[in-house]
Amino acid sequence: MSRIPVTVLGATGVVGQKFVRRLVDHPLFEIRHLTASDRNVGKRYAEGCAWHVTEGEPYLGLGDRILQPSTPDAAFSPVVFSALDTAPAREIEPLFAQAGALVFSNAAAFRMDSDVPLLVPEVNAAHLDLVRFQRANRGWSGGIVTNPNCTVTVLTMALAPLQAAFGIEAIHMTSMQAVSGAGYPGVSSLDILGSVIPFIRNEEAKVEEEAPKLLGTFAGACIDPARVGVSAHCNRVPVIEGHTESVSVRLKGDPSPEAVAEVMRAWNPLAGLGLPSAPAVPIHVHDAEDRPQVRKDVGRDGGMSVHVGRIRRCALFGIKFTVLGSNTERGAAGCSVLNAELAIMRDLLAREI
Amino acid sequence: MSRIPVTVLGATGVVGQKFVRRLVDHPLFEIRHLTASDRNVGKRYAEGCAWHVTEGEPYLGLGDRILQPSTPDAAFSPVVFSALDTAPAREIEPLFAQAGALVFSNAAAFRMDSDVPLLVPEVNAAHLDLVRFQRANRGWSGGIVTNPNCTVTVLTMALAPLQAAFGIEAIHMTSMQAVSGAGYPGVSSLDILGSVIPFIRNEEAKVEEEAPKLLGTFAGACIDPARVGVSAHCNRVPVIEGHTESVSVRLKGDPSPEAVAEVMRAWNPLAGLGLPSAPAVPIHVHDAEDRPQVRKDVGRDGGMSVHVGRIRRCALFGIKFTVLGSNTERGAAGCSVLNAELAIMRDLLAREI
Amino acid sequence: MSRIPVTVLGATGVVGQKFVRRLVDHPLFEIRHLTASDRNVGKRYAEGCAWHVTEGEPYLGLGDRILQPSTPDAAFSPVVFSALDTAPAREIEPLFAQAGALVFSNAAAFRMDSDVPLLVPEVNAAHLDLVRFQRANRGWSGGIVTNPNCTVTVLTMALAPLQAAFGIEAIHMTSMQAVSGAGYPGVSSLDILGSVIPFIRNEEAKVEEEAPKLLGTFAGACIDPARVGVSAHCNRVPVIEGHTESVSVRLKGDPSPEAVAEVMRAWNPLAGLGLPSAPAVPIHVHDAEDRPQVRKDVGRDGGMSVHVGRIRRCALFGIKFTVLGSNTERGAAGCSVLNAELAIMRDLLAREI
């Protein structure tokens, strides 16, 4: 079977490069177009970006590809992955959706729109059906499917089995986030070497609004958000890749730490579906008292699993634990690619492809 | 007036060295003895330790002092500062107290004893009077006064004005702690470079038990602990000096962030007492949205003030903010020295000195 | 064909774990014994060490293996890999050699012995024949083959093609070395975070004495060392894995930087031999003006290749460049395993196996 041609919008940034790495040898997809912003259009890929992927050779054999403008005329494919920033995403992604492409977007622009799926396949695969309403609403033959903010993705991977098994009433999360989340050049070394920055613009608001949508239920034409209080503190720490999150959570029925661990270990909603990017074990539950640790754990399973440890009693919420996940893989490019794999399996590509 | 001779117990470690730096030019105190564990007794101070203080010349002119054993016979002074570890502190500090010394201890050994003050002068100066009951209880002419765990000290500095002005109902704190808190050699670089360790042994329990005692009220012969729920997540980050804490707090009457900031700015319970180590401003309240930052802020006022920023609404607790303070200065040696200054002012030295 | 059983001496340390990772799925070798020092003998592998390998699952499926004592009686295999420290290596490795094992050692104990090969297969494969003289000299049926100090290995990988093509007269090298080279716990975070330590015990002497032996010629029963002046400055920097070296070199005939680059690119002495651990390209010559960079480049080819960049004129030596390589892979475990592969191919195993 021939592979589906895909476009990567904004292929030159940190997340764009992660898309390229995930797609260059993908069994279902084949990279047709790489796009860039105006000042890099027409350049070779190797000229248009500082390369940040450390696996494989630089540019992964695509260094000579010519960067295209981010328009459907120049760079249409039936499946599009978007690593655009929020503002250009708001303009550009609908053009591709209207032209018939299914856009899998890492941008924040449409995440909270009522007819746009905010999707992590293990967490809320049912939400993908919102695309059918989106098409009706907007008159598009394609559509837009978003993945959440990286911090939220990691968080909800740990919370989804608890929501399913017990029900969640309140979530308190303090993050220690990697600098790769800010892109390149992103965070200045003068600000972060040997330090902590207790602020990431818009990040706490994203956690607090996206988590209830993700944990919510598909209610016909929209999502009924989970009725759960969420409070987030977001911090930047001198780590390259991987967000560590200290989570306190109030669950219905006040289950024990052992019950929580058991539910997390047993959770594997994508088992047997054969999605190429789905990790065999979505949550690794660590027994060692000092794990997970970002440098030692974040690279397992290509960054697609998350790591939970220190599940214990919380005097205020009942349960607390640490969760760790890759922000650019599971929290960005990898999630979008997995979303696309789910959409292909669900036969959501526009008919005319 | 002549200065009071003092002994530093465990002068070779990270905190012991900070004691030495604070005492070497102190207007009230004069270093008489430096003690060490058996393998270093009899050595010159410069031979007995790797020097970690970065201000001034190495060993601060005391490199030729001979290290003494940690016994009252060898190293008595009327005022003693203890940088011992918990286990030796439990044996050694009472010997000095019985011999008539007032021991200001950074160790955890006696902090939670009902007749031992756990003291931060700005927070709970009234607790110092417990020493009189301790002397009666134990038949000591001296006594033991402890300072809290470093994380708790920084936390309660920010909370004390809120307890006084509003009353606190619940405290949730996630720390990002510096490696100097683990002493030397302490944390291996292989574990912490570019990483986060979500575990510090016993640290969360200390926060959860010491904070209510500190925020409690002096009730005659003991402390009535504050009736406040406390939950802590303690993390190690690649920072040399300075603990950053993300705090959520539930206050009576649900005051606004502006009211909280105003109370913190106005708070200065030691103003006018003339204690040499008291900072002019105990809490610096930052307006910049991305402060406090440990590398940029922790060194102000010799590390004796704390820094609060990002005071804002919390969906779960009402108020959240970030507090930063020096773990080895305000959180250890500096707090003990300030405790001693307060005790001198309160005329608590044993009579026979 | 069945795989050759192997023993890893000192399997619990940083380098020992790297041996295990390289051997666990090796086409020629099969792990039979893992040994440890006395305090860990009898424990399960997972209990006997803090795990540092970040690829794959912790302990790689060998967590239940029982750690053996480092004696031929308890842990003989025909091929032995030694990650012992120098002092125990001096005692233990000869016992295995005498018992008939071919010991591939990362330790410094025997590197400079006149009848012991100091081997990097791409650099001086001919030196391996010293083993035959060693057997005669010492009456061993096995033997000892050492790999060099990690810094020297990386350095000589870059220099070997220049020695072959031009001849080297003088080498000046300044290293910036990773903390993993010091083992675990090794370098304290208090010493290295945000800092540089301009000293690594014995390291400069090793560079200055091992490099001439490696670049020397096999002269019958011994190695005629290269007549080349060597001076080294060795520094520790806050990097986890990978040594960066600033090299100035005086070559016969004063070739141009372009000629040097061409010789390095063309160099591939193991091409076609089919050694499983040999990298397809031993030296990657970078054109980008700011490469190689340790975080971005050191992981290529499983750490078995080295990276050279910034080849340019030197006002004092003629040529200068930067070379980067993995200290625990190419500079330690990987080199020993490659040495063993070469020895198997050369049919050097003791007859009685």
Next chain:
Amino acid sequence: MSRIPVTVLGATGVVGQKFVRRLVDHPLFEIRHLTASDRNVGKRYAEGCAWHVTEGEPYLGLGDRILQPSTPDAAFSPVVFSALDTAPAREIEPLFAQAGALVFSNAAAFRMDSDVPLLVPEVNAAHLDLVRFQRANRGWSGGIVTNPNCTVTVLTMALAPLQAAFGIEAIHMTSMQAVSGAGYPGVSSLDILGSVIPFIRNEEAKVEEEAPKLLGTFAGACIDPARVGVSAHCNRVPVIEGHTESVSVRLKGDPSPEAVAEVMRAWNPLAGLGLPSAPAVPIHVHDAEDRPQVRKDVGRDGGMSVHVGRIRRCALFGIKFTVLGSNTERGAAGCSVLNAELAIMRDLLAREI
């Protein structure tokens, strides 16, 4: 005596802020004007820059000063300190010199001009007299005095006593430089966390051309550069402040390491002159085998002294050692201020002031 009014050109950057810190309480100088580039002119100082100085309160009491344009009309003072980048410095500094100001510049623009002093007072105070020729040549009543590149300043502080006592024939230097040398935002954290960048644009050329001028002799109307070969490797490491340099040097007469150390310890050419910014000891010679270390040593003497350690035999050059110094203090702002103090003492201010 009233203080001399001064202007800081480019007061908003990392070095500009260091000028402000050094001048805000200076006994000879008083800050009159702070200038900025166009987009910040007219703003308050506190609005016009991200503050990087960690000593004292933010903005040091000058937060309300209005930023001026960098023109003599708007911001003339008899003494001017320039933290401008090279390109604007080339345009702006001559305007101030022509208007009668003595400009002390940290910029590279005029350093190698034959009639411009490249000055480190301890190293080559005699070169300051070039200003008189400069005035004659250019018809200026003021003048321009430059300080060297930070790496060169630290290097020549260590070499000047050796040039005076023995004579230097060749210098080989490999630097490990702090990120503050690149300004703000400067080096991206994604490039430098846990890594080394073996390239700093133009840095090696500056070292190789500035060092001979600094170590040269004043020959009437110009400087006769030292006849010394220089080769530099410049690397960036994850350090905030302080350049560490591994130096090999060939000296006439091949003195011993002990003789070199003795000459360095005895060297103090500014002793007794009473220059406020001159350190009491310009070179601290360390005996400990693992010093100097940037985090532990760079802050002494306000960053105005340099630290030398590990003086030992070099197989190729005769002597090798490590030198460490502050790049933004001794290597930039502090050196310029010391230059100005020397010029005042030498009565070099334009008459009309």
